[in-house]
Amino acid sequence: MHTHDPDVPLARRRRTLGMLAAGAALPLASLAPGRAGAQPQRLAPTPQDAEGPFYPRSIPSDADFDLMRVAGRDRLAQGAPLHLSGRVVGVDGIPLEGAVLELWQCDIHGRYHHVGGPAGEDEDFQGYGRAVAGAEGRYGFVAMRPVAYASRPPHLHFRISHPGHRRLTTQLYLEGEAAERGFAGMFSRERERLLIAPKPVAGREPGALAAGYTFVLAVL
Numbered sequence: 001m002h003t004h005d006p007d008v009p010l011a012r013r014r015r016t017l018g019m020l021a022a023g024a025a026l027p028l029a030s031l032a033p034g035r036a037g038a039q040p041q042r043l044a045p046t047p048q049d050a051e052g053p054f055y056p057r058s059i060p061s062d063a064d065f066d067l068m069r070v071a072g073r074d075r076l077a078q079g080a081p082l083h084l085s086g087r088v089v090g091v092d093g094i095p096l097e098g099a100v101l102e103l104w105q106c107d108i109h110g111r112y113h114h115v116g117g118p119a120g121e122d123e124d125f126q127g128y129g130r131a132v133a134g135a136e137g138r139y140g141f142v143a144m145r146p147v148a149y150a151s152r153p154p155h156l157h158f159r160i161s162h163p164g165h166r167r168l169t170t171q172l173y174l175e176g177e178a179a180e181r182g183f184a185g186m187f188s189r190e191r192e193r194l195l196i197a198p199k200p201v202a203g204r205e206p207g208a209l210a211a212g213y214t215f216v217l218a219v220l
Contacts (some may be wrong), residue, residue: 043091045218047190049171052157056104056114056128066142067103067126068205076205077125078108079144082198083210084172087137088160090217095137099162099217103141104128110149133162145198145209146174153177158215165217172196172213 062071068081088099104127106112109120113127121127125144133139146154154177160168175197198209 041093043089043093043216044193045091045166046168046170046216047193048169049191049194051159051169052171054104054106054112054115055157055159057116058114060114060126060128062126063128063130064126065129065131065140067105067129068142068144070124070126073124075124077144078122079125079147081205081208082143082145083140083201083204083208084143084156084196084213085138085140085210086213086215088133088139088162088215088217089137090165091219095133095135096162096165096217097133097135097137099133099137099139099160099165099215101131101133101139101141101215102128102159103131103143104157105143105146105155106149108144108147110147148177160215160217162217164220166220168215168217170194170215174198 068077068079070077084103088096088101090096104112107122107125107127109122111117111121113121113125129141129143131139131141143156146156148154154174155171158168158170158172160170172194173191173196175195196211196213198211201208201210204210
């Protein structure tokens, strides 16, 4: 895209909206303040999970927080929009403003984008996005409600990094989906901490869902 292209301001606005979405993230269970003089409670880091083979070989030019829309295309991607929001904090509960979150997932057909896969993917689906945690460590994405494929239950892939903290590579799963689809045996106690429970949300796209999750990063 040339620098004089009229779509450049639009792309800049989308990035700005991503930061605003992070600031307006859905309220999550707050970290309870300790008693005066008490030692702050240490939080358990979010469990690591496999990166898998489908991290993009090349980062797409449109890599903002909204995976359901591709710059220059008018249609919304297939599937139910999932508004995922929350916070990134350290084990001490301190918000990690500036944390970089990467999210990638397969499309409605079970195909990952940007990995040189077979044709037939949803061309209106971005497949990969980035967001930067804003004030209070808040982030926001518009993803697709994940779908199952082959031997995998529905899931979302994440990489999260922040200076002075161990990079987190993990996945989020849908509550109840693993048992319903016969994947319950793959869920350890650690993976049970990686569940989200999307709920219908009003005032968004038709059929839209919303969920929240707090990521906790370990110190290097």
